Amino acid sequence: MSEPTRQSLVLALDTSTASLACALVRGDEVLQDIQSLAERNHSVHTVSIVQSILADCGVKPEELDGIAIGRGPGSYTGMRIAVSVGKTLSWVWNKPLVGVSSLEALGYGAWQSHAADAGNSVNSVWIVPIMDARRGQVYTALFEANSHGGEWTRLSKDGIRLMHDWVDKLVSKLAAPSPESLPSAIWIVGELELHEAQADRLQQLCSESGIAIEVRKQPYILEGRSVAALGLKRLAAGEQDDAHTFIPNYTQLTEAEVKLQERTAQQAADGKGGEPK
Structure with missing residues:
Protein backbone atom coordinates (compact mmCIF):
# COMPACT_ATOMS: atom_id res chain seq x y z
CA MET A 1 0.00 0.00 0.00
CA SER A 2 1.07 3.58 -0.53
CA GLU A 3 1.73 5.75 2.50
CA PRO A 4 -1.55 7.70 2.19
CA THR A 5 -3.52 4.45 1.97
CA ARG A 6 -1.77 2.91 4.97
CA GLN A 7 -2.93 5.88 7.00
CA SER A 8 -6.51 5.82 5.74
CA LEU A 9 -9.09 5.85 8.51
CA VAL A 10 -11.90 3.33 8.06
CA LEU A 11 -15.00 2.49 10.07
CA ALA A 12 -15.89 -1.20 9.66
CA LEU A 13 -19.14 -2.94 10.56
CA ASP A 14 -20.55 -6.46 10.19
CA THR A 15 -23.77 -7.93 11.58
CA SER A 16 -24.00 -11.13 9.51
CA THR A 17 -23.30 -13.45 12.46
CA ALA A 18 -24.28 -13.67 16.13
CA SER A 19 -21.38 -11.33 16.84
CA LEU A 20 -21.82 -7.64 16.06
CA ALA A 21 -18.35 -6.65 14.84
CA CYS A 22 -17.33 -2.99 14.67
CA ALA A 23 -13.85 -1.50 14.36
CA LEU A 24 -12.08 1.76 13.72
CA VAL A 25 -8.79 1.27 11.90
CA ARG A 26 -6.16 3.73 10.68
CA GLY A 27 -3.94 1.92 8.21
CA ASP A 28 -2.30 -0.91 10.15
CA GLU A 29 -3.33 0.50 13.52
CA VAL A 30 -6.50 -0.80 15.16
CA LEU A 31 -7.84 2.10 17.21
CA GLN A 32 -10.69 0.06 18.65
CA ASP A 33 -12.35 -3.27 17.86
CA ILE A 34 -15.66 -4.25 19.45
CA GLN A 35 -17.43 -7.60 19.37
CA SER A 36 -20.88 -7.69 20.91
CA LEU A 37 -22.53 -11.08 21.34
CA ALA A 38 -26.04 -9.73 21.67
CA GLU A 39 -28.05 -12.81 20.67
CA ARG A 40 -28.44 -11.37 17.17
CA ASN A 41 -30.26 -8.34 18.61
CA HIS A 42 -28.09 -6.14 16.42
CA SER A 43 -30.84 -3.68 15.49
CA VAL A 44 -30.88 -2.36 19.06
CA HIS A 45 -27.12 -1.90 19.50
CA THR A 46 -25.54 -1.16 16.12
CA VAL A 47 -25.98 2.61 15.93
CA SER A 48 -25.05 3.18 19.57
CA ILE A 49 -21.87 1.08 19.15
CA VAL A 50 -20.86 3.09 16.09
CA GLN A 51 -21.44 6.32 18.01
CA SER A 52 -19.50 4.97 21.01
CA ILE A 53 -16.48 3.81 19.03
CA LEU A 54 -16.12 7.17 17.28
CA ALA A 55 -16.53 9.08 20.55
CA ASP A 56 -14.07 6.86 22.45
CA CYS A 57 -11.42 7.39 19.78
CA GLY A 58 -12.14 11.11 19.41
CA VAL A 59 -12.90 10.72 15.72
CA LYS A 60 -15.38 12.89 13.86
CA PRO A 61 -17.29 11.55 10.84
CA GLU A 62 -15.61 14.03 8.52
CA GLU A 63 -12.22 12.51 9.39
CA LEU A 64 -13.15 9.11 7.97
CA ASP A 65 -11.76 8.06 4.61
CA GLY A 66 -14.32 5.31 4.08
CA ILE A 67 -16.84 2.88 5.53
CA ALA A 68 -16.35 -0.88 5.13
CA ILE A 69 -19.40 -3.12 5.49
CA GLY A 70 -19.66 -6.89 5.66
CA ARG A 71 -22.29 -7.73 3.07
CA GLY A 72 -22.77 -11.38 4.01
CA PRO A 73 -23.59 -14.10 3.39
CA GLY A 74 -25.02 -14.88 6.79
CA SER A 75 -28.08 -14.16 8.87
CA TYR A 76 -30.72 -12.76 6.48
CA THR A 77 -32.02 -10.18 8.94
CA GLY A 78 -28.66 -9.57 10.58
CA MET A 79 -26.61 -8.60 7.56
CA ARG A 80 -29.31 -6.18 6.40
CA ILE A 81 -28.70 -4.11 9.55
CA ALA A 82 -25.03 -3.37 8.82
CA VAL A 83 -25.80 -2.75 5.16
CA SER A 84 -28.62 -0.32 6.00
CA VAL A 85 -26.53 1.54 8.57
CA GLY A 86 -23.52 1.65 6.26
CA LYS A 87 -25.52 2.97 3.32
CA THR A 88 -27.14 5.64 5.47
CA LEU A 89 -23.85 6.82 7.00
CA SER A 90 -22.13 6.81 3.61
CA TRP A 91 -24.84 9.03 2.18
CA VAL A 92 -25.20 11.36 5.18
CA TRP A 93 -21.44 11.74 5.74
CA ASN A 94 -20.58 11.66 2.02
CA LYS A 95 -17.97 8.94 2.51
CA PRO A 96 -16.96 6.08 0.16
CA LEU A 97 -18.69 2.78 0.90
CA VAL A 98 -16.94 -0.53 0.26
CA GLY A 99 -18.57 -3.89 0.81
CA VAL A 100 -16.57 -7.00 1.64
CA SER A 101 -17.49 -10.66 1.89
CA SER A 102 -18.23 -11.59 5.49
CA TYR A 220 -13.09 -18.10 15.24
CA ILE A 221 -15.46 -15.17 15.74
CA LEU A 222 -15.61 -12.52 13.04
CA GLU A 223 -13.74 -9.31 13.97
CA GLY A 224 -14.28 -5.81 12.65
CA ARG A 225 -10.55 -5.35 12.04
CA SER A 226 -10.56 -7.97 9.26
CA VAL A 227 -13.55 -6.26 7.60
CA ALA A 228 -11.56 -3.02 7.79
CA ALA A 229 -8.42 -4.62 6.34
CA LEU A 230 -10.27 -5.94 3.31
CA GLY A 231 -12.07 -2.62 2.95
CA LEU A 232 -8.74 -0.79 2.94
CA LYS A 233 -7.54 -3.03 0.11
CA ARG A 234 -10.56 -2.09 -1.98
CA LEU A 235 -10.10 1.60 -1.23
CA ALA A 236 -6.41 1.32 -2.16
CA ALA A 237 -7.45 -0.10 -5.53
CA GLY A 238 -9.72 2.89 -6.08
CA GLU A 239 -12.88 0.85 -5.67
CA GLN A 240 -16.14 1.76 -3.95
CA ASP A 241 -19.79 0.77 -4.07
CA ASP A 242 -22.85 2.84 -4.85
CA ALA A 243 -24.57 3.59 -1.55
CA HIS A 244 -27.98 3.62 -3.23
CA THR A 245 -27.75 0.25 -5.01
CA PHE A 246 -25.57 -1.66 -2.52
CA ILE A 247 -27.31 -4.82 -1.28
CA PRO A 248 -26.35 -7.81 0.89
CA ASN A 249 -25.23 -11.12 -0.59
CA TYR A 250 -28.25 -13.24 0.31
CA THR A 251 -27.00 -16.42 -1.48
CA GLN A 252 -30.47 -17.94 -1.16
CA LEU A 253 -34.13 -17.06 -1.12
CA THR A 254 -35.89 -16.30 2.12
CA GLU A 255 -38.34 -18.86 3.49
CA ALA A 256 -41.25 -16.62 2.47
CA GLU A 257 -39.91 -16.38 -1.09
CA VAL A 258 -39.45 -20.14 -1.28
CA LYS A 259 -43.04 -20.74 -0.11
CA LEU A 260 -44.36 -18.20 -2.62
CA GLN A 261 -42.52 -19.93 -5.45
CA GLU A 262 -43.80 -23.34 -4.32
CA ARG A 263 -47.39 -22.03 -4.14
CA THR A 264 -47.13 -20.37 -7.56
CA ALA A 265 -45.67 -23.54 -9.09
CA GLN A 266 -48.43 -25.67 -7.57
CA GLN A 267 -51.12 -23.35 -8.91
CA ALA A 268 -49.54 -23.51 -12.35
CA ALA A 269 -49.45 -27.32 -12.15
CA ASP A 270 -53.12 -27.37 -11.15
CA GLY A 271 -53.95 -25.13 -14.10
CA LYS A 272 -55.44 -22.43 -11.90
CA GLY A 273 -53.10 -19.56 -12.78
CA GLY A 274 -53.72 -16.06 -11.56
CA GLU A 275 -52.50 -14.42 -8.42
CA PRO A 276 -52.12 -16.47 -5.26
CA LYS A 277 -54.85 -15.89 -2.73
Whole structure:
Protein backbone atom coordinates (compact mmCIF):
# COMPACT_ATOMS: atom_id res chain seq x y z
CA MET A 1 0.00 0.00 0.00
CA SER A 2 1.07 3.58 -0.53
CA GLU A 3 1.73 5.75 2.50
CA PRO A 4 -1.55 7.70 2.19
CA THR A 5 -3.52 4.45 1.97
CA ARG A 6 -1.77 2.91 4.97
CA GLN A 7 -2.93 5.88 7.00
CA SER A 8 -6.51 5.82 5.74
CA LEU A 9 -9.09 5.85 8.51
CA VAL A 10 -11.90 3.33 8.06
CA LEU A 11 -15.00 2.49 10.07
CA ALA A 12 -15.89 -1.20 9.66
CA LEU A 13 -19.14 -2.94 10.56
CA ASP A 14 -20.55 -6.46 10.19
CA THR A 15 -23.77 -7.93 11.58
CA SER A 16 -24.00 -11.13 9.51
CA THR A 17 -23.30 -13.45 12.46
CA ALA A 18 -24.28 -13.67 16.13
CA SER A 19 -21.38 -11.33 16.84
CA LEU A 20 -21.82 -7.64 16.06
CA ALA A 21 -18.35 -6.65 14.84
CA CYS A 22 -17.33 -2.99 14.67
CA ALA A 23 -13.85 -1.50 14.36
CA LEU A 24 -12.08 1.76 13.72
CA VAL A 25 -8.79 1.27 11.90
CA ARG A 26 -6.16 3.73 10.68
CA GLY A 27 -3.94 1.92 8.21
CA ASP A 28 -2.30 -0.91 10.15
CA GLU A 29 -3.33 0.50 13.52
CA VAL A 30 -6.50 -0.80 15.16
CA LEU A 31 -7.84 2.10 17.21
CA GLN A 32 -10.69 0.06 18.65
CA ASP A 33 -12.35 -3.27 17.86
CA ILE A 34 -15.66 -4.25 19.45
CA GLN A 35 -17.43 -7.60 19.37
CA SER A 36 -20.88 -7.69 20.91
CA LEU A 37 -22.53 -11.08 21.34
CA ALA A 38 -26.04 -9.73 21.67
CA GLU A 39 -28.05 -12.81 20.67
CA ARG A 40 -28.44 -11.37 17.17
CA ASN A 41 -30.26 -8.34 18.61
CA HIS A 42 -28.09 -6.14 16.42
CA SER A 43 -30.84 -3.68 15.49
CA VAL A 44 -30.88 -2.36 19.06
CA HIS A 45 -27.12 -1.90 19.50
CA THR A 46 -25.54 -1.16 16.12
CA VAL A 47 -25.98 2.61 15.93
CA SER A 48 -25.05 3.18 19.57
CA ILE A 49 -21.87 1.08 19.15
CA VAL A 50 -20.86 3.09 16.09
CA GLN A 51 -21.44 6.32 18.01
CA SER A 52 -19.50 4.97 21.01
CA ILE A 53 -16.48 3.81 19.03
CA LEU A 54 -16.12 7.17 17.28
CA ALA A 55 -16.53 9.08 20.55
CA ASP A 56 -14.07 6.86 22.45
CA CYS A 57 -11.42 7.39 19.78
CA GLY A 58 -12.14 11.11 19.41
CA VAL A 59 -12.90 10.72 15.72
CA LYS A 60 -15.38 12.89 13.86
CA PRO A 61 -17.29 11.55 10.84
CA GLU A 62 -15.61 14.03 8.52
CA GLU A 63 -12.22 12.51 9.39
CA LEU A 64 -13.15 9.11 7.97
CA ASP A 65 -11.76 8.06 4.61
CA GLY A 66 -14.32 5.31 4.08
CA ILE A 67 -16.84 2.88 5.53
CA ALA A 68 -16.35 -0.88 5.13
CA ILE A 69 -19.40 -3.12 5.49
CA GLY A 70 -19.66 -6.89 5.66
CA ARG A 71 -22.29 -7.73 3.07
CA GLY A 72 -22.77 -11.38 4.01
CA PRO A 73 -23.59 -14.10 3.39
CA GLY A 74 -25.02 -14.88 6.79
CA SER A 75 -28.08 -14.16 8.87
CA TYR A 76 -30.72 -12.76 6.48
CA THR A 77 -32.02 -10.18 8.94
CA GLY A 78 -28.66 -9.57 10.58
CA MET A 79 -26.61 -8.60 7.56
CA ARG A 80 -29.31 -6.18 6.40
CA ILE A 81 -28.70 -4.11 9.55
CA ALA A 82 -25.03 -3.37 8.82
CA VAL A 83 -25.80 -2.75 5.16
CA SER A 84 -28.62 -0.32 6.00
CA VAL A 85 -26.53 1.54 8.57
CA GLY A 86 -23.52 1.65 6.26
CA LYS A 87 -25.52 2.97 3.32
CA THR A 88 -27.14 5.64 5.47
CA LEU A 89 -23.85 6.82 7.00
CA SER A 90 -22.13 6.81 3.61
CA TRP A 91 -24.84 9.03 2.18
CA VAL A 92 -25.20 11.36 5.18
CA TRP A 93 -21.44 11.74 5.74
CA ASN A 94 -20.58 11.66 2.02
CA LYS A 95 -17.97 8.94 2.51
CA PRO A 96 -16.96 6.08 0.16
CA LEU A 97 -18.69 2.78 0.90
CA VAL A 98 -16.94 -0.53 0.26
CA GLY A 99 -18.57 -3.89 0.81
CA VAL A 100 -16.57 -7.00 1.64
CA SER A 101 -17.49 -10.66 1.89
CA SER A 102 -18.23 -11.59 5.49
CA LEU A 103 -16.93 -15.08 4.75
CA GLU A 104 -13.69 -13.67 3.39
CA ALA A 105 -13.33 -11.45 6.45
CA LEU A 106 -13.90 -14.49 8.67
CA GLY A 107 -11.23 -16.50 6.88
CA TYR A 108 -8.80 -13.62 6.53
CA GLY A 109 -9.12 -12.71 10.20
CA ALA A 110 -8.52 -16.29 11.33
CA TRP A 111 -5.44 -16.49 9.12
CA GLN A 112 -4.04 -13.17 10.33
CA SER A 113 -4.57 -14.21 13.95
CA HIS A 114 -2.95 -17.63 13.63
CA ALA A 115 -0.62 -17.43 10.59
CA ALA A 116 2.43 -17.90 12.83
CA ASP A 117 1.11 -21.37 13.67
CA ALA A 118 1.57 -22.41 10.03
CA GLY A 119 5.35 -22.44 10.51
CA ASN A 120 7.74 -22.15 7.59
CA SER A 121 6.04 -24.56 5.24
CA VAL A 122 6.82 -24.09 1.56
CA ASN A 123 3.29 -24.75 0.40
CA SER A 124 0.26 -22.60 1.00
CA VAL A 125 -2.66 -23.20 3.34
CA TRP A 126 -6.26 -23.57 2.28
CA ILE A 127 -8.66 -21.55 4.43
CA VAL A 128 -12.28 -22.75 4.57
CA PRO A 129 -14.50 -20.30 6.49
CA ILE A 130 -17.87 -21.65 7.57
CA MET A 131 -21.00 -20.16 9.10
CA ASP A 132 -23.83 -22.45 10.13
CA ALA A 133 -26.84 -22.21 7.81
CA ARG A 134 -28.96 -24.90 9.52
CA ARG A 135 -30.10 -28.31 8.25
CA GLY A 136 -26.52 -29.46 7.74
CA GLN A 137 -25.74 -26.49 5.51
CA VAL A 138 -23.01 -23.88 5.81
CA TYR A 139 -22.19 -20.58 4.20
CA THR A 140 -18.69 -21.22 2.94
CA ALA A 141 -15.96 -20.47 0.42
CA LEU A 142 -12.32 -21.39 -0.19
CA PHE A 143 -9.21 -19.22 0.00
CA GLU A 144 -5.49 -19.85 -0.30
CA ALA A 145 -3.00 -18.12 2.00
CA ASN A 146 0.80 -18.03 1.95
CA SER A 147 2.73 -16.77 4.96
CA HIS A 148 5.91 -16.05 2.98
CA GLY A 149 4.73 -13.58 0.36
CA GLY A 150 1.55 -12.61 2.15
CA GLU A 151 -0.56 -13.75 -0.80
CA TRP A 152 -4.29 -14.17 -0.28
CA THR A 153 -6.29 -15.71 -3.13
CA ARG A 154 -9.91 -16.69 -3.54
CA LEU A 155 -10.35 -20.22 -4.94
CA SER A 156 -14.15 -20.50 -4.84
CA LYS A 157 -17.01 -18.08 -4.55
CA ASP A 158 -19.26 -17.63 -1.53
CA GLY A 159 -22.22 -19.96 -1.38
CA ILE A 160 -24.49 -22.09 0.75
CA ARG A 161 -23.57 -25.77 0.63
CA LEU A 162 -24.30 -29.00 2.46
CA MET A 163 -21.23 -29.50 4.64
CA HIS A 164 -21.11 -33.20 3.75
CA ASP A 165 -21.04 -32.44 0.01
CA TRP A 166 -18.55 -29.60 0.52
CA VAL A 167 -16.12 -31.99 2.24
CA ASP A 168 -16.40 -34.37 -0.73
CA LYS A 169 -15.76 -31.46 -3.10
CA LEU A 170 -12.66 -30.40 -1.20
CA VAL A 171 -11.27 -33.93 -1.35
CA SER A 172 -11.83 -34.03 -5.11
CA LYS A 173 -10.03 -30.71 -5.49
CA LEU A 174 -7.10 -32.08 -3.50
CA ALA A 175 -6.89 -35.15 -5.72
CA ALA A 176 -6.52 -33.05 -8.88
CA PRO A 177 -3.26 -31.07 -8.38
CA SER A 178 0.28 -32.38 -8.57
CA PRO A 179 1.92 -33.00 -5.15
CA GLU A 180 4.00 -29.82 -5.28
CA SER A 181 0.88 -27.68 -5.69
CA LEU A 182 -0.99 -29.23 -2.76
CA PRO A 183 -1.51 -27.05 0.31
CA SER A 184 0.43 -27.98 3.41
CA ALA A 185 -2.76 -27.82 5.50
CA ILE A 186 -6.47 -27.08 5.40
CA TRP A 187 -7.98 -24.86 8.05
CA ILE A 188 -11.70 -25.09 8.73
CA VAL A 189 -12.43 -21.82 10.54
CA GLY A 190 -15.45 -20.12 12.04
CA GLU A 191 -18.61 -21.70 13.44
CA LEU A 192 -17.53 -25.30 14.04
CA GLU A 193 -19.86 -26.39 16.85
CA LEU A 194 -22.24 -28.32 14.59
CA HIS A 195 -19.73 -29.31 11.92
CA GLU A 196 -16.73 -30.80 13.71
CA ALA A 197 -17.71 -34.31 12.64
CA GLN A 198 -17.49 -33.33 8.96
CA ALA A 199 -14.12 -31.63 9.54
CA ASP A 200 -12.91 -34.88 11.10
CA ARG A 201 -14.34 -36.75 8.13
CA LEU A 202 -12.29 -34.54 5.78
CA GLN A 203 -9.14 -35.58 7.63
CA GLN A 204 -10.16 -39.24 7.41
CA LEU A 205 -10.89 -39.06 3.69
CA CYS A 206 -7.54 -37.36 3.06
CA SER A 207 -5.75 -40.12 4.96
CA GLU A 208 -7.64 -42.85 3.12
CA SER A 209 -6.76 -41.21 -0.21
CA GLY A 210 -3.08 -41.03 0.67
CA ILE A 211 -3.13 -37.22 0.83
CA ALA A 212 -0.73 -36.17 3.59
CA ILE A 213 -2.45 -32.99 4.73
CA GLU A 214 -3.33 -31.77 8.19
CA VAL A 215 -6.92 -30.63 8.64
CA ARG A 216 -7.06 -28.05 11.40
CA LYS A 217 -10.25 -27.00 13.18
CA GLN A 218 -10.02 -23.36 14.23
CA PRO A 219 -13.02 -21.79 16.00
CA TYR A 220 -13.09 -18.10 15.24
CA ILE A 221 -15.46 -15.17 15.74
CA LEU A 222 -15.61 -12.52 13.04
CA GLU A 223 -13.74 -9.31 13.97
CA GLY A 224 -14.28 -5.81 12.65
CA ARG A 225 -10.55 -5.35 12.04
CA SER A 226 -10.56 -7.97 9.26
CA VAL A 227 -13.55 -6.26 7.60
CA ALA A 228 -11.56 -3.02 7.79
CA ALA A 229 -8.42 -4.62 6.34
CA LEU A 230 -10.27 -5.94 3.31
CA GLY A 231 -12.07 -2.62 2.95
CA LEU A 232 -8.74 -0.79 2.94
CA LYS A 233 -7.54 -3.03 0.11
CA ARG A 234 -10.56 -2.09 -1.98
CA LEU A 235 -10.10 1.60 -1.23
CA ALA A 236 -6.41 1.32 -2.16
CA ALA A 237 -7.45 -0.10 -5.53
CA GLY A 238 -9.72 2.89 -6.08
CA GLU A 239 -12.88 0.85 -5.67
CA GLN A 240 -16.14 1.76 -3.95
CA ASP A 241 -19.79 0.77 -4.07
CA ASP A 242 -22.85 2.84 -4.85
CA ALA A 243 -24.57 3.59 -1.55
CA HIS A 244 -27.98 3.62 -3.23
CA THR A 245 -27.75 0.25 -5.01
CA PHE A 246 -25.57 -1.66 -2.52
CA ILE A 247 -27.31 -4.82 -1.28
CA PRO A 248 -26.35 -7.81 0.89
CA ASN A 249 -25.23 -11.12 -0.59
CA TYR A 250 -28.25 -13.24 0.31
CA THR A 251 -27.00 -16.42 -1.48
CA GLN A 252 -30.47 -17.94 -1.16
CA LEU A 253 -34.13 -17.06 -1.12
CA THR A 254 -35.89 -16.30 2.12
CA GLU A 255 -38.34 -18.86 3.49
CA ALA A 256 -41.25 -16.62 2.47
CA GLU A 257 -39.91 -16.38 -1.09
CA VAL A 258 -39.45 -20.14 -1.28
CA LYS A 259 -43.04 -20.74 -0.11
CA LEU A 260 -44.36 -18.20 -2.62
CA GLN A 261 -42.52 -19.93 -5.45
CA GLU A 262 -43.80 -23.34 -4.32
CA ARG A 263 -47.39 -22.03 -4.14
CA THR A 264 -47.13 -20.37 -7.56
CA ALA A 265 -45.67 -23.54 -9.09
CA GLN A 266 -48.43 -25.67 -7.57
CA GLN A 267 -51.12 -23.35 -8.91
CA ALA A 268 -49.54 -23.51 -12.35
CA ALA A 269 -49.45 -27.32 -12.15
CA ASP A 270 -53.12 -27.37 -11.15
CA GLY A 271 -53.95 -25.13 -14.10
CA LYS A 272 -55.44 -22.43 -11.90
CA GLY A 273 -53.10 -19.56 -12.78
CA GLY A 274 -53.72 -16.06 -11.56
CA GLU A 275 -52.50 -14.42 -8.42
CA PRO A 276 -52.12 -16.47 -5.26
CA LYS A 277 -54.85 -15.89 -2.73
